[in-house]
Amino acid sequence: MSERLNTGSIMEDKLLVFKCKRGNADALRRIYEKYRENLLIIAGSILHDSSEAEDVVQEVFAKFIDKLGSFELRRNLKGFLGVCAANAARDRNRLIKKTVGIDVVAETTSQVESALDGVIFNEQAMKLRAAMSVLSDEQREVVLLHVRTDMSLRQIAAQLELPTDTVKSRYRYAMAKLRARLLEVET
């Protein structure tokens, strides 16, 4: 199911990108302020690590700046940045798991999160992150992009270069698992 796009916001984004391309730092500041929270949620929900999520957001903006010269905003900046964040978070997850090992990561992560105050998640976000732990990285990615960036499942499939049916089934199974998990917590 496709979410209705916020036309006003998209028009503003086009203008902001236009200004950024002309060297206007204030426009970039506005983009940052507008989307940092969304990117933190996406990265944080995939990574389970606040400091890593912070790094991902910074990485997303760095890549955006690098691509600015040839960047053409066709549809949805929120979605574009969201996909970048999801990709970066997924890559980091793989790297961490590969180099450290999952068990060690889980332990280290909890230690790091308690020690850092870089990212502050609200109550819903903490609940969501706990519930999302039952999902695979791929499922989390699809759910977050669909709900948090207003992208349709078809658009997500195109961005991730996956068959639409694959994305649809990931989303369907993910939501079912999420629902079951939340019911389990409530009872």
Add this chain to the structure above:
Amino acid sequence: MNFNNEKELIRQAGAQLSPHADKRMLASVIEKFNSRVAPPPEHAIGAGWPLRIAVAAMIIIVAGFFVYKHTGTVDPINPAYGLSELVRATSSAQWVRMTGKFRPLLGSPAARIRKTMADFQEVWYCGNPSMLVVKFGSGNIQIIKPSQTIYYSAKENVVTITKKPQRDFKLYEISDMLESMLENAQGQGAKIKYEQATYDNQPAIRVHITRTSDSGFSDTSVMAEKTSRRIRATSSVTYNDNSKLVNFDNKFEYPATGPRDIFEAGAPPDAKIIAETDF
């Protein structure tokens, strides 16, 4: 919890950086942006009042005029075409149109100015109301007024109107610019020599200005004898290290009227208009 509640939970999930982390990250992002993103050359005009006037007006337009104040020595054989006459004649012009070539020279300093100037194709100056119209080879157009900038992007076919605070900005009158440049030129000492000539089958005066110091303007101009206005100029600017910054080869016209808005300046009627205020 039903399906919508799950989605609502995902939507309501919020996160924020601590103020310190937020400030640090934003500073890092902006620093990268400022170090990596070079604005298109023409946008240098649109950045920062009154610097843009210093760049756009003083260099583009005034450079064409102020050479006459590189004096110190005016050839006494023809004092009728002295500087005061040129100032008077130029100041009376409501519109000035400058076309021609502005050739940046390799190996000279002020690379940013070179880039800015390279794409200029046509410049209009209006004394009242005060405005500067710059047309670029790319098709882009910029109009600078005391209270707003209007920019047409040919690639995007978009006109962006940016309202500006009026503080710190003054669009100089031509006579002001001349006077200013005259003062600046004092002491640079240039020899001026006049000779009778014809231009477009009309009586004219050819003016040779030769710099006598290591830096400054060199110029050969043609003044219409009837109006005392400069109508053609080839000139160059030389830096202290003896490298040349630019060569000019421009024509000057003084029409009764000129482009009063971005569409008269050449933007197509179907261009999309975006209005904004300066951040």
